[in-house]
Amino acid sequence: MMEVTAQAEVQGESARTQDLSAFIDGILLGNEHALEELYEATVGKVYALAFAILRKTEDAEDIVCMTYAYVWTDASRYDAGRGSVLGWLLMLCRSRALDRLRQRRMNRWVSEPADLDNLVTEDDRPDDILGLMQRHSAVRAALGKLAPTRRHLVSLAFLQGMSHQEIAAATGLALGTVKSHLRRALTQLRRELEVA
Structure with a gap:
């Protein structure tokens, strides 16, 4: 039957x-x-x-x-x-x-200096502000060293807040592949930021 x-x-x-x-x-x-x-x-x-x-x-x-x-x-x-x-x-x-997601991300990156201004308060010392800017630059540089596929998956997970299952459905990748790419991307980011 x-x-x-x-x-x-x-x-x-x-x-x-x-x-x-x-x-x-x-x-x-x-x-x-x-x-x-x-x-x-x-x-x-x-x-x-x-x-x-x-x-x-x-x-x-x-x-x-x-x-x-x-x-x-x-x-x-x-x-x-x-x-x-x-x-x-x-x-x-x-x-x-x-393409629309990339366009949105680029628009967000263009406006990042204004976002950084919102993080700085009157009580912050110049050294604190410099440290914040350096961390921001280090994160951007570390993300830039990721392979495009991994950078895209990190973006979906952390900028869009998508779950592993949602990313798999949206990209057409197998769930295990998504998890593997994200795990390796985060390991690489951690290494890059430790060096920075």
């Missing part, structure tokens, strides 16, 4: 994949209804991924719109040989969401 259920699920998944491919075919012909159908069939998963990465409703909604706008204008870039339509949509969404 369980084998029959598993076969039915596989056949159902195959039918859904074929349906989504048919929507791409329609979009290639300029059929707006095909885009609407694709949107209705997939938007829940696309939005969930965007929100898991960005944690802001407005940003997630923007990314979803950008994803489907890209599909409308560049559906010809979909290659069935490389994966499913849903996989392609999620990859497009993830890429755009991570």
Whole structure:
């Protein structure tokens, strides 16, 4: 009985994949209804991924719109040989969401000197202020020495406050891989900061 259920699920998944491919075919012909159908069939998963990465409703909604706008204008870039339509949509969404996350982080870094001013009080001595600035620079330098993947995972964990499971879901990496990268990144950061 369980084998029959598993076969039915596989056949159902195959039918859904074929349906989504048919929507791409329609979009290639300029059929707006095909885009609407694709949107209705997939938007829940696309939005969930965007929100898991960005944690802001407005940003997630923007990314979803950008994803489907890209599909409308560049559906010809979909290659069935490389994966499913849903996989392609999620990859497009993830890429755009991570770009938005990097943009947010850069905006935050640009404003860091003002943030540092907020940490300094009238009672602080010049040596205290200098020490704070040096620690800030040392942390930035240590983060800069991490491999891009590890730096990104550290950012998701500590700047975005995401759990290991959330990071795995957002990045498509296995949970064990996320934990391993974070553990090694933190070990490297600790060594770099001890030297500094």
